[in-house]
Amino acid sequence: MTQRQLAHRLGISTSAVGMYEQGRREPDHEMLLSLCKLFGISVDYLLRQEVPNESKEFSDIINGFERTLLGQEGLMLNGVLLKKDDVKKIVDAIRIGVELAVKSSVK
Numbered sequence: 862m863t864q865r866q867l868a869h870r871l872g873i874s875t876s877a878v879g880m881y882e883q884g885r886r887e888p889d890h891e892m893l894l895s896l897c898k899l900f901g902i903s904v905d906y907l908l909r910q911e912v913p914n915e916s917k918e919f920s921d922i923i924n925g926f927e928r929t930l931l932g933q934e935g936l937m938l939n940g941v942l943l944k945k946d947d948v949k950k951i952v953d954a955i956r957i958g959v960e961l962a963v964k965s966s967v968k
Contacts, residue, residue: 871895901929919959927952 862870864878871878871892880886888896897904930936930948937943938951 867899870899901925901932920956923952923955923959926955 864875864882868875868878873892877886881888893904893907897907927948930952931945935942936948938947943951
């Protein structure tokens with residue numbers, strides 16, 4: 862995503878995004894929340910000072926993906942509005958696909 866695209870999605874100027882990146886300006890509380898919502902991350906993750914450990918359980922990623930999807934208002938698939946139960950079925954299908962991939966690679 863470009864600075865311009867991010868600025869447009871957040872409703873701020875491109876120069877504000879550039880200043881955030883350069884550390885010349887810090888986003889206020891509302892902007893932090895907007896950034897977190899846009900990227901599907903927690904405020905804790907965004908404000909963490911240390912570099913996170915790069916190794917991560919795939920199941921944690923799927924769980925985060927599920928939380929992000931469930932938190933979306935008006936989520937659609939091929940023009941059809943998804944219910945929470947539909948989202949859970951889709952995520953369960955992803956989990957099954959992961960299990961099958963792991964089983965086939967262990968052989």
